[in-house]
Amino acid sequence: MINLIKSLRALLTLILTINFVITNVYAASFSFNGVRVNKNIKPMREIKHEKVITQSLDFSCGAAGLSTLLNYYLGDPVTENEIINTLLNTVPLEKVQERRGFSLLDLKKYAESKGYKVSGYKMDIDFLRQLNKPVLVPIKFKNYSHFVVIKGVLADRIFIADPSAGNVSLKISKFQKMWTNGIGLVVENENAMSTEYALRVNKDDFLISDYKSLRQLVDRSVIRTTVYTSEWVND
Numbered sequence: 398m399i400n401l402i403k404s405l406r407a408l409l410t411l412i413l414t415i416n417f418v419i420t421n422v423y424a425a426s427f428s429f430n431g432v433r434v435n436k437n438i439k440p441m442r443e444i445k446h447e448k449v450i451t452q453s454l455d456f457s458c459g460a461a462g463l464s465t466l467l468n469y470y471l472g473d474p475v476t477e478n479e480i481i482n483t484l485l486n487t488v489p490l491e492k493v494q495e496r497r498g499f500s501l502l503d504l505k506k507y508a509e510s511k512g513y514k515v516s517g518y519k520m521d522i523d524f525l526r527q528l529n530k531p532v533l534v535p536i537k538f539k540n541y542s543h544f545v546v547i548k549g550v551l552a553d554r555i556f557i558a559d560p561s562a563g564n565v566s567l568k569i570s571k572f573q574k575m576w577t578n579g580i581g582l583v584v585e586n587e588n589a590m591s592t593e594y595a596l597r598v599n600k601d602d603f604l605i606s607d608y609k610s611l612r613q614l615v616d617r618s619v620i621r622t623t624v625y626t627s628e629w630v631n632d
Contacts, residue, residue: 445563448595450477452560456498457481461560462533462544463504463584469558469596470531471586473511480507498542501535501582514585521579522569526550531558531596532581542577549598556598 448469452461460480467473484503485493493499501517508515518524525532525547532547545565546558555572557565 447564449558449563450560451563453477454481456493458560459499459501459504459533459544460484462546462558463508465546465558465560466531466533466584466596467508467511470594471513471584472594475511480504483507483510501533501580504533505582508582508584512587514587516583516585518581518583519579520581522550522573525555525581528583530583530585532583534581535577536572536575537577538575546596547581548596551598558596 448465450461450464450468452458457477461477464475464477464480467475484499484507487506488499488503505515505517520528520532529549531549533544534547536543536545544560548556548558550556550569553569554566555569557567557572559565
């Protein structure tokens with residue numbers, strides 16, 4: 398009985414150690430029953446925000462989303478600030494403040510000015526699944542409008558790069574309730590694109606949960622960004 402209790406305590410200690418390692422450190426070294434284990438482990442907080450440009454302003458989720466797409470899909474190291482500053486040269490600040498953000502038309506024009514082919518589509522889940530490319534889309538969450546990048550659709554889940562919450566996955570049924578008018582912005586290079594790009598869904602994405610605690614993760618003001626969609630959508 399004593400040996401059993403000791404073994405259970407050792408097992409519990411190992412489980413707690415692994416949990417701590419996963420969430421707090423890059424490299425771990427620990428032993429169990431005299432066996433030393435060395436393992437490089439990526440912390441969850443890094444996975445959560447990996448390859449996502451975080452928005453810096455309450456109205457900049459669109460700029461951050463487009464920056465995420467340009468950086469990690471098209472390999473163009475454009476910063477969120479560069480997009481914001483360029484757009485403010487043509488879009489009056491008062492209009493941005495009134496709308497609480499840039500419109501999809503603003504973002505479309507910016508990407509086109511960089512030489513990219515940009516299309517706005519009315520789409521559905523099947524279209525997203527077959528497209529197999531990142532898409533910038535507007536959503537509404539808790540009555541706040543917001544921009545996110547859809548990384549991909551696998552099985553019954555949508556994988557998202559969110560400028561405020563980081564990498565997120567959620568059920569298709571839940572996403573459809575949030576997706577504004579079923580529209581999205583596709584940005585492409587005129588040249589043939591490799592299917593291997595940084596924004597693709599990878600094994601780490603399957604560790605990310607739904608929007609269970611978004612209101613606790615980010616301040617509400619961060620996602621108060623109005624989305625204007627009717628200006629540009631292709632028929």
